[in-house]
Amino acid sequence: MTSAAPPILDVSNIEVIYNKTVQVLRGLSLCVPRGRIVALLGSNGAGKSTTLKAISRLLELEDGAVTGGAIRFDGADIAPLAPHALVRKGLFHVMEGRRIFDDLTVEENLTAATFALTGRRAPPKSFDIVYDYFPRLHERRSGLAGYLSGGEQQMLAIGRALIADPQLILLDEPSLGLSPMLVEEIFTIIARINREQGASMLLVEQNAAVAFAVSHYAYIMETGKIVIDGPVETLMRDQDVREFYLGMGVGAAGHKSFRDIKHYKRRKRWLS
Amino acid sequence: MEFDWLFFCEVTLAGLGSGALLALTALAFVLIYKATKVVNLAIGEMLMVGAYLFFSFAAGFGLPVWLAIPLALIGGGLLGAIVERTIIRPMLGESAISVFMVTIGLGSVLVGLVEIIWGAAPTQLPDFMGTTPLFIGDAYVSRKIAIGFAVASIVIAAFVLAFRFWRGGVALRATATDQGAAYSCGIDVPKVFSAAWIVAGVAAAGAGILVGAVGGISPTMGVFGLSALVVVIVGGLDSIAGALVGGLIVGLVEAWSGTFIGGEYKLLATFGLLILILMVRPYGLFGTVEIERL
Ligand SMILES: Nc1ncnc2c1ncn2[C@@H]1O[C@H](COP(=O)(O)OP(=O)(O)OP(=O)(O)O)[C@@H](O)[C@H]1O
Ligand SMILES: [Mg+2]
Numbered sequence: 001m002t003s004a005a006p007p008i009l010d011v012s013n014i015e016v017i018y019n020k021t022v023q024v025l026r027g028l029s030l031c032v033p034r035g036r037i038v039a040l041l042g043s044n045g046a047g048k049s050t051t052l053k054a055i056s057r058l059l060e061l062e063d064g065a066v067t068g069g070a071i072r073f074d075g076a077d078i079a080p081l082a083p084h085a086l087v088r089k090g091l092f093h094v095m096e097g098r099r100i101f102d103d104l105t106v107e108e109n110l111t112a113a114t115f116a117l118t119g120r121r122a123p124p125k126s127f128d129i130v131y132d133y134f135p136r137l138h139e140r141r142s143g144l145a146g147y148l149s150g151g152e153q154q155m156l157a158i159g160r161a162l163i164a165d166p167q168l169i170l171l172d173e174p175s176l177g178l179s180p181m182l183v184e185e186i187f188t189i190i191a192r193i194n195r196e197q198g199a200s201m202l203l204v205e206q207n208a209a210v211a212f213a214v215s216h217y218a219y220i221m222e223t224g225k226i227v228i229d230g231p232v233e234t235l236m237r238d239q240d241v242r243e244f245y246l247g248m249g250v251g252a253a254g255h256k257s258f259r260d261i262k263h264y265k266r267r268k269r270w271l272s
Numbered sequence: 273m274e275f276d277w278l279f280f281c282e283v284t285l286a287g288l289g290s291g292a293l294l295a296l297t298a299l300a301f302v303l304i305y306k307a308t309k310v311v312n313l314a315i316g317e318m319l320m321v322g323a324y325l326f327f328s329f330a331a332g333f334g335l336p337v338w339l340a341i342p343l344a345l346i347g348g349g350l351l352g353a354i355v356e357r358t359i360i361r362p363m364l365g366e367s368a369i370s371v372f373m374v375t376i377g378l379g380s381v382l383v384g385l386v387e388i389i390w391g392a393a394p395t396q397l398p399d400f401m402g403t404t405p406l407f408i409g410d411a412y413v414s415r416k417i418a419i420g421f422a423v424a425s426i427v428i429a430a431f432v433l434a435f436r437f438w439r440g441g442v443a444l445r446a447t448a449t450d451q452g453a454a455y456s457c458g459i460d461v462p463k464v465f466s467a468a469w470i471v472a473g474v475a476a477a478g479a480g481i482l483v484g485a486v487g488g489i490s491p492t493m494g495v496f497g498l499s500a501l502v503v504v505i506v507g508g509l510d511s512i513a514g515a516l517v518g519g520l521i522v523g524l525v526e527a528w529s530g531t532f533i534g535g536e537y538k539l540l541a542t543f544g545l546l547i548l549i550l551m552v553r554p555y556g557l558f559g560t561v562e563i564e565r566l
Contacts, residue, residue, distance in 0.1 A: 084458050113457045113458070160457060
């Protein structure tokens with residue numbers, strides 16, 4: 001890996017508060033090296049989506065605020081940038097729940113994403129790059145996006161990111177509500193986009209197994225901070241991670257001592 | 273008694289003429305509502321200001337019409353921009369009803385300003401369309417109404433095309449659907465808000481010049497906005513097509529009821545129609561009912 005250039009994303013010690021009252025992130029730090037896929041895992045309500053919204057600055061639209069710490073994208077502090085300005089610098093957030101424009105056509109959804117190129121280059125003449133990865137979208141290109149299937153909508157959401165030609169993509173639960181086969185298909189494409197387009201990714205997932213399959217490094221968070229992190233190969237060997245995130249047991253239950261069970265309870269809080 | 277078809281046609285043509293002006297005003301309203309979700313009750317007063325600006329440039333300063341019209345349109349756009357920046361944007365995030373009330377206040381302020389600057393008495397705009405009547409077949413149409421209809425139609429058609437095919441139209445519709453997602457695509461949402469108010473200001477000023485040319489101007493001409501409000505409720509608050517069809521329907525109903533039942537029943541007929549349509553289609557004829565997926 002390059003050592004001279006700063007990481008594409010560097011989050012240090014951030015705190016986030018919603019509605020000026022509810023603190024959700026408490027000193028969270030993470031780092032995405034250039035060209036890598038980094039996974040961010042955690043139970044429901046841990047604050048994963050909040051972390052992504054803090055990074056893309058969409059948090060402000062929900063009356064949330066970063067009250068401490070710093071976020072650096074490509075070496076520069078993001079604090080002075082408006083959300084759309086950050087997108088135009090190459091940080092694209094594929095939001096939770098897909099958030100495609102229901103009453104626009106597939107093509108118009110992609111056209112909307114061309115605004116991310118403002119100030120960098122002219123909008124592309126064609127959307128072939130998206131249709132190459134997702135041929136199914138080509139068939140549906142002039143239909144309303146609201147009538148796409150859930151899987152196709154997720155493809156469209158990722159397709160918008162492709163059009164934006166970003167340096168970093170934040171992906172929030174791309175597997176949400178998809179059949180296992182489709183999850184595999186989407187993640188294969190995510191890995192391909194990372195390789196072929198060179199986009200770094202921060203990937204939030206509930207499905208740890210599939211996230212591990214494509215990621216290089218992973219963070220696990222619990223109630224607003226990181227509790228474990230490491231290269232994926234290391235985490236895969238970690239007993240707790242195997243047990244509670246990958247759903248792999250460690251042998252017969254009888255072998256567990258009382259201490260293990262207390263340990264289990266402590267760790268179980270990560271799960272919902 | 274023999275039904276006078278010729279007379280009926282003439283009334284219908286007049287109705288279509290004022291319907292086109294209603295549609296143009298409604299379009300300005302829809303534009304603002306679509307982009308910013310603000311119900312702008314001051315649209316009639318913005319229209320009035322446009323008419324008075326034209327009056328000032330053409331009659332007051334004696335500028336030629338070809339110069340006075342663009343200046344009045346620019347003035348209307350400027351008014352839209354100022355209102356958006358100083359009144360509407362600071363209210364971002366406030367409840368819809370507070371913003372709605374503020375636009376009512378804005379309407380009164382505009383009426384007050386016009387009365388202070390130009391006085392309360394009704395006046396005529398300098399004639400710039402000529403008065404030779406037109407005939408379609410045997411039916412007589414006032415030249416002003418015909419020109420108003422033609423101009424409004426061209427402008428509306430341009431709007432519809434821009435909405436469909438221009439990239440900026442996509443940005444506006446995307447913003448209307450999901451502001452957060454629009455930001456996430458790199459769309460400058462505050463700029464879309466400004467643009468919508470500016471374009472609506474220009475459209476309202478244009479409608480004001482046409483309405484004033486037909487019926488004269490006065491500080492109370494903003495009530496035209498009330499009919500435009502009926503149009504958008506009939507057509508659907510967020511629908512361009514609705515503004516178009518609603519405008520023509522309301523224009524026709526007003527003309528027919530005013531002529532054949534009596535002027536005093538005009539409002540009754542219009543609002544009766546409004547209630548009827550809302551009972552059948554609560555979102556208006558073309559209003560968005562969200563796409564529901566189960
Ligand atoms: N707009 C908001 N206003 C107030 N509280 C919020 C808001 N959004 C999230 N929260 C709270 O912040 C906490 C973290 O939410 P967040 O959406 O970040 O969780 P998550 O890790 O993404 O969970 P999930 O896996 O269910 O998506 C939750 O307790 C949630 O209730
Ligand atoms: Mg989430």
